[in-house]
Amino acid sequence: MRVLLIEDDDTIADAVVVRFRREGVHVDHLTNCEGLVVADLEPDFNVVVLDLGLPGKDGLDFLREIRHLGAVVPVLVFTARYAVTARVGALNLGADDYLTKPFDMDELLARCRALARRHGNVTSAILHHRDLVLDTGACAGQAAGKTIRLKPKVFQLLQYFVENRGRVLTKPMIEQQLYGWEGDVESNTIEVFISQIRREIGADYIKTIRGLGYLMSVNET
Amino acid sequence: MRSIQNAVFRRILAATLSCSVILCASIFLLVAQEFRGELRSQSANAAELILTIAQTTPVHELQTIEQLPQSQNGAEHEYVLAVYTPSEVLYASWPNPPSDISLLDAPLLTIDGEIYQMEHHLDPTTYTRVVVGMLERETILASLEIVAFTVLAFLLVMAAMLWLIRGAIAGGLVHIHRLADEVTKRHHGSLQPIDLELPPELRSIANATSNFMVRLREAIQREREFVSNAAHELRTPLAGIIAQTEAIPKAGLPDEVADPLEKIRQSAKRSARQVNQLLDHAFSQSQVGIQSTPVEICKILTETLVDLTPAADHADVEIEFHCPQTLQSNLPAPLLQIVFQNLIVNALKFSNRPGRVRVTCELGLNKVEVTIEDNGPGLSADEFHKAQSRFGRSNDQPLASGHGLGLAIVGELCADMGIQIDQRSSSDLGGLSAKLLVPILKSSSSKTS
Numbered sequence: 001m002r003v004l005l006i007e008d009d010d011t012i013a014d015a016v017v018v019r020f021r022r023e024g025v026h027v028d029h030l031t032n033c034e035g036l037v038v039a040d041l042e043p044d045f046n047v048v049v050l051d052l053g054l055p056g057k058d059g060l061d062f063l064r065e066i067r068h069l070g071a072v073v074p075v076l077v078f079t080a081r082y083a084v085t086a087r088v089g090a091l092n093l094g095a096d097d098y099l100t101k102p103f104d105m106d107e108l109l110a111r112c113r114a115l116a117r118r119h120g121n122v123t124s125a126i127l128h129h130r131d132l133v134l135d136t137g138a139c140a141g142q143a144a145g146k147t148i149r150l151k152p153k154v155f156q157l158l159q160y161f162v163e164n165r166g167r168v169l170t171k172p173m174i175e176q177q178l179y180g181w182e183g184d185v186e187s188n189t190i191e192v193f194i195s196q197i198r199r200e201i202g203a204d205y206i207k208t209i210r211g212l213g214y215l216m217s218v219n220e221t
Numbered sequence: 222m223r224s225i226q227n228a229v230f231r232r233i234l235a236a237t238l239s240c241s242v243i244l245c246a247s248i249f250l251l252v253a254q255e256f257r258g259e260l261r262s263q264s265a266n267a268a269e270l271i272l273t274i275a276q277t278t279p280v281h282e283l284q285t286i287e288q289l290p291q292s293q294n295g296a297e298h299e300y301v302l303a304v305y306t307p308s309e310v311l312y313a314s315w316p317n318p319p320s321d322i323s324l325l326d327a328p329l330l331t332i333d334g335e336i337y338q339m340e341h342h343l344d345p346t347t348y349t350r351v352v353v354g355m356l357e358r359e360t361i362l363a364s365l366e367i368v369a370f371t372v373l374a375f376l377l378v379m380a381a382m383l384w385l386i387r388g389a390i391a392g393g394l395v396h397i398h399r400l401a402d403e404v405t406k407r408h409h410g411s412l413q414p415i416d417l418e419l420p421p422e423l424r425s426i427a428n429a430t431s432n433f434m435v436r437l438r439e440a441i442q443r444e445r446e447f448v449s450n451a452a453h454e455l456r457t458p459l460a461g462i463i464a465q466t467e468a469i470p471k472a473g474l475p476d477e478v479a480d481p482l483e484k485i486r487q488s489a490k491r492s493a494r495q496v497n498q499l500l501d502h503a504f505s506q507s508q509v510g511i512q513s514t515p516v517e518i519c520k521i522l523t524e525t526l527v528d529l530t531p532a533a534d535h536a537d538v539e540i541e542f543h544c545p546q547t548l549q550s551n552l553p554a555p556l557l558q559i560v561f562q563n564l565i566v567n568a569l570k571f572s573n574r575p576g577r578v579r580v581t582c583e584l585g586l587n588k589v590e591v592t593i594e595d596n597g598p599g600l601s602a603d604e605f606h607k608a609q610s611r612f613g614r615s616n617d618q619p620l621a622s623g624h625g626l627g628l629a630i631v632g633e634l635c636a637d638m639g640i641q642i643d644q645r646s647s648s649d650l651g652g653l654s655a656k657l658l659v660p661i662l663k664s665s666s667s668k669t670s
Contacts, residue, residue, distance in 0.1 A: 011461030015468035022470065053453050080456035081449050101460035102493045105467040107531070168527040207534065211542025211580075212526055217534050 052079035067094035074115035170213035268342035538576030597652035
């Protein structure tokens with residue numbers, strides 16, 4: 001995965017670059033978006049991580065501009081601005097995800113991976129989480145050395161959980177991920193899939209958050 | 222306090238009634254008197270005329286003039302006439318004139334039980350007198366009739382005039398009513414200028430009010446920009462500290478480095494939470510002028526809980542959420558989110574370990590009941606209310622584990638939005654149960670999945 005980080009604060013940017021590179025993610029860093037054009041973004045970068053409070057051209061203006069010009073590269077916006085008001089503005093302008101500073105580094109990484117996956121512009125990768133190893137290209141995996149046997153849709157759901165570990169996934173989010181906007185889903189399909197996953201890998205990977213959805217913890221225990 | 226219209230009309234009415242009473246009394250006295258005086262004058266003129274005729278008519282002819290016939294309905298004649306000399310009555314229009322001629326000289330004469338007012342006229346050469354008598358009862362009744370008619374006509378004209386005056390006052394105040402309607406019917410958060418065609422007297426008030434709202438809007442906008450800038454300036458260095466501590470690989474770090482590093486990270490996170498609360502408070506104070514739209518309460522709760530659940534999971538706190546219906550309110554979504562977030566964060570922080578937090582949202586009696594419960598030590602009613610005052614803190618809470626602004630923000634926002642907040646002990650979980658009664662817009666029968 002290749003990420004373009006546009007962040008003017010060196011302390012934050014340095015930490016992100018170090019951590020991402022340690023996780024095998026290639027990061028290019030810019031301190032502003034002056035002179036950047038759509039052609040610079042696609043097809044090289046899988047995700048753009050964009051700070052809103054940039055010197056010179058504002059991050060929101062840049063976002064508006066690239067979306068207007070038809071850029072489809074996923075953009076994760078992060079900002080220290082007041083969350084309630086800035087979030088809606090960024091998402092309305094075409095940001096794909098949003099994080100408020102200070103943020104959790106694991107969460108930032110997980111969200112970038114999820115965005116890259118969602119937009120289908122990352123080739124197959126091996127995902128690791130605790131005893132799980134998933135080969136997304138082959139749709140195969142292992143849990144504690146034992147081969148996982150899951151149907152493609154169910155494997156896709158498991159992959160979605162691993163890529164978004166640490167985030168609550170609500171039922172509408174899962175249905176949209178698996179079936180898109182037009183998908184016709186039985187009311188208990190997701191519950192059945194979760195049950196199948198738990199049978200294959202163990203019941204303690206995915207927690208049910210009653211009334212909300214499901215969570216695959218980041219915790220390593 | 223009375224309305225302007227009623228106050229002005231009452232004053233006019235009081236003045237008019239006072240004048241009317243005086244005028245009616247004057248009419249009663251003067252008109253009646255004038256009428257009776259005029260009657261006497263006419264009688265005197267008639268007496269003089271009759272005397273002139275009597276002077277040229279032989280006495281024996283006078284004696285042959287017939288008396289006035291009795292009226293058919295039995296009423297007495299209003300007028301009587303007599304012509305007499307000091308020695309004899311030459312003519313009397315009523316039968317049986319008094320034998321004592323001197324009685325005819327009196328100003329009042331009783332004839333068949335009726336009193337007549339007598340007007341005399343004397344011929345000084347022949348000492349012949351003519352006397353014309355008017356029935357006094359009829360004189361009084363006639364004068365009263367005229368007075369009553371005059372007063373009645375006056376009062377009717379007064380009433381019509383008052384009705385016209387009232388209409389004129391109402392018409393004159395219509396612009397004030399329009400201005401009052403324009404101001405009272407607008408949304409409580411609206412700071413738009415007043416755009417009405419108004420007369421010059423009200424135009425200056427409307428302009429001054431509009432200018433004030435423009436300045437207020439600008440001040441609020443500056444405050445919002447300040448909050449946004451302050452957020453950036455306060456959060457960015459904290460984000461840098463936390464990011465750097467998380468970028469350091471933990472594997473292989475000696476304890477004497479790992480422990481302080483974790484403390485730095487936790488301290489920075491705590492500072493970040495406090496900054497967030499201060500910003501929430503500043504943001505909520507700058508929300509005048511924001512017009513809210515219908516919002517789904519369950520959606521706001523879901524978004525808030527989705528954000529907070531990972532941290533809860535990390536802290537070994539289980540979250541449970543129940544919201545079986547779509548329930549809407551017309552309150553501002555950002556402020557509702559701040560209220561819910563602060564209460565849920567408090568519940569997560571103060572619940573025991575392993576912790577349990579339950580959030581329910583259901584339709585109550587014309588309100589939406591949002592309940593946030595935890596399995597922590599709870600708060601008494603007194604402690605709960607004290608915690609809602611700024612920087613208040615329950616004595617039992619360890620100083621390092623909490624900060625005092627969360628419930629204060631909740632208390633202020635709930636008061637501003639008309640949300641009733643109540644606390645009790647959770648019967649299931651044993652800790653604090655905070656219940657919010659949120660004004661409802663509408664509810665549907667749809668079920669959330």
